[in-house]
Amino acid sequence: MSVLIFTETSEGSFKKSAFELTSYGKKVAEQLGTNLVVLAMNANDPSALYTYGAEKVLNVTASEYKTFNGKQYANLVQQAAAQENADIVVFESNANGLYLAPIVAVNLEAGYASNVVELPSSTSPFTVKRKAFSSKAFNNTAISSDKKVLGLSKNAYGIHENPVSGTTEVFNVEVVASSVSSTSVEKTSGTVTIADAEVVVSGGRGLKGPENWGMVEELAEILGAATACSKPVSDLGWRPHSEHVGQTGKPVASNLYIAIGISGAIQHLAGINSSKVKVVINTDPEAPFFKAADYGIVGDAFEVVPSLIEKLKEFKANNA
Amino acid sequence: MNILVCISHVPDTTSKINFTDGDTKFDTNGVQYVINPLDEFALTRAIWLKEKQGATITVVTVGGATTEPTLRKALALGADNAIRVNTEATDGFTVAKELANVVQSGSYDLILAGKESLDYNGGMVPGMLATLTDMEFVNACIGMEIDGTNVIAAREIDGGKEVLSASLPIVIAGQKGLVEEKDLRIPNMRGIMMARKKPLQIIEPVASEPLTQAVSFEKPAPKSACKMVDAANVAELVELLHNEAKVI
Numbered sequence: 001m002s003v004l005i006f007t008e009t010s011e012g013s014f015k016k017s018a019f020e021l022t023s024y025g026k027k028v029a030e031q032l033g034t035n036l037v038v039l040a041m042n043a044n045d046p047s048a049l050y051t052y053g054a055e056k057v058l059n060v061t062a063s064e065y066k067t068f069n070g071k072q073y074a075n076l077v078q079q080a081a082a083q084e085n086a087d088i089v090v091f092e093s094n095a096n097g098l099y100l101a102p103i104v105a106v107n108l109e110a111g112y113a114s115n116v117v118e119l120p121s122s123t124s125p126f127t128v129k130r131k132a133f134s135s136k137a138f139n140n141t142a143i144s145s146d147k148k149v150l151g152l153s154k155n156a157y158g159i160h161e162n163p164v165s166g167t168t169e170v171f172n173v174e175v176v177a178s179s180v181s182s183t184s185v186e187k188t189s190g191t192v193t194i195a196d197a198e199v200v201v202s203g204g205r206g207l208k209g210p211e212n213w214g215m216v217e218e219l220a221e222i223l224g225a226a227t228a229c230s231k232p233v234s235d236l237g238w239r240p241h242s243e244h245v246g247q248t249g250k251p252v253a254s255n256l257y258i259a260i261g262i263s264g265a266i267q268h269l270a271g272i273n274s275s276k277v278k279v280v281i282n283t284d285p286e287a288p289f290f291k292a293a294d295y296g297i298v299g300d301a302f303e304v305v306p307s308l309i310e311k312l313k314e315f316k317a318n319n320a
Numbered sequence: 321m322n323i324l325v326c327i328s329h330v331p332d333t334t335s336k337i338n339f340t341d342g343d344t345k346f347d348t349n350g351v352q353y354v355i356n357p358l359d360e361f362a363l364t365r366a367i368w369l370k371e372k373q374g375a376t377i378t379v380v381t382v383g384g385a386t387t388e389p390t391l392r393k394a395l396a397l398g399a400d401n402a403i404r405v406n407t408e409a410t411d412g413f414t415v416a417k418e419l420a421n422v423v424q425s426g427s428y429d430l431i432l433a434g435k436e437s438l439d440y441n442g443g444m445v446p447g448m449l450a451t452l453t454d455m456e457f458v459n460a461c462i463g464m465e466i467d468g469t470n471v472i473a474a475r476e477i478d479g480g481k482e483v484l485s486a487s488l489p490i491v492i493a494g495q496k497g498l499v500e501e502k503d504l505r506i507p508n509m510r511g512i513m514m515a516r517k518k519p520l521q522i523i524e525p526v527a528s529e530p531l532t533q534a535v536s537f538e539k540p541a542p543k544s545a546c547k548m549v550d551a552a553n554v555a556e557l558v559e560l561l562h563n564e565a566k567v568i
Binding site: 180319 | 458549
């Protein structure tokens with residue numbers, strides 16, 4: 001038996017989420033008294049995962065697997081699970097992980113729990129805590145099948161070093177037929193994406209118009225942050241829908257979330273619940289966001305934000 | 321073209337989330353139920369297809385008689401038939417099994433659903449349904465065009481989008497982008513009247529064992545009070561974020 005995790009790379013390098021997933025997988029393997037096997041996609045340096053507890057890395061190198069395909073990648077994971085006799089398969093609950101996990105779960109006859117936020121609280125019955133009700137609550141789910149598939153919520157567990165002496169094998173299996181094929185990929189380049197960002201700076205209707213986003217972008221740039229917005233802002237077309245954060249938009253699980261001119265509707269707060277530290281800047285001291293935030297400033301964004309930018313620049317200069 | 325839209329009956333997004341029976345059950349007291357918003361994007365996209373290219377739309381849900389108003393609303397919006405699988409939904413896998421049975425006893429070219437329900441957020445039913453019925457699957461779809469049996473579908477990926485070409489039959493799990501919020505419709509009186517006469521078929525479940533059990537629920541720990549910083553002293557915020565919160 002073993003624990004298998006699925007990790008992805010971007011141009012051959014692991015994303016931070018791969019280290020988080022490896023850290024998590026290693027702990028789960030320890031809980032079960034077994035070892036961790038990592039399936040890696042086209043990794044330049046699979047040994048980078050040894051630091052976090054990857055005892056064995058199966059690196060997929062065939063050019064057929066350069067592009068994601070749901071059915072083909074799911075088959076890869078299933079073949080790896082069969083070879084390694086894996087009872088537990090862990091994905092990250094990101095775009096590709098959420099795509100693959102239900103397919104793999106059915107094919108392995110495994111129960112599946114997505115958006116898991118902690119290590120299993122019990123291994124018998126196997127119980128995990130996961131986000132539910134759009135982050136307004138947690139749900140403890142027991143998985144009763146022999147095989148189990150988990151999806152780890154982004155930024156929920158953190159990266160923990162756990163060095164082991166690992167080994168890497170090349171792993172390739174025959175490509176299964178699929179009538180789905182990728183025709184193009186568009187990535188927002190140059191900016192940090194909301195999904196990957198450690199800091200997110202978000203603006204609401206309080207900013208009065210799209211022409212006032214300069215200071216939001218400047219603040220984001222200083223903090224290495226992604227920019228986001230509330231639902232009314234994207235509905236008004238001030239900002240693209242891809243920036244809409246909330247229950248029907250994107251969830252945010254950053255370390256720091258700065259909300260400027262956002263009152264804090266329940267649907268918005270649901271989307272940002274998983275962020276660790278929340279700062280709100282709003283003119284209205286009664287705005288519901290203050291109840292959900294860690295730090296608050298009651299004031300005019302057009303004065304507070306430029307001043308914050310200035311202070312952060314000083315801070316960066318002193319701490320460079 | 322025969323389209324099946326899978327619908328989940330969920331608490332309205334403004335609902336207060338509470339639990340009863342020692343935090344083991346969702347408190348339905350005073351809760352309004354709606355078509356899962358993500359399923360509604362899918363349904364609206366199906367209605368556009370019907371209006372533009374011609375299609376028959378069947379909506380299906382797995383649930384007790386209390387879910388029927390939600391199906392009637394879908395009929396009022398423009399679906400032609402409804403199916404209710406007469407069993408309480410237990411876990412994502414059993415729901416997918418019931419839906420697979422519906423799919424296999426009909427002949428659908430396109431199966432649409434939201435990528436997740438906004439109550440349990442399992443995000444598993446569409447992918448499981450596709451796998452159980454041996455169909456191709458696209459998740460997190462944010463745009464879709466159908467020409468004959470050719471499907472062009474855009475899906476959201478981390479930090480961008482990917483355009484896929486595929487062919488019918490297929491299961492597509494969608495989200496906002498499939499249509500926009502402003503494109504969602506409100507049923508008109510004529511639609512509501514017609515919905516009463518449209519067929520709503522009740523079918524009995526195929527027995528299947530759930531693989532997961534929702535054991536209990538927890539609400540997030542109450543937040544400590546928000547620490548207020550004076551607008552004239554922004555430097556203090558920077559200091560707190562650095563030394564106390566340690567996030568910068």
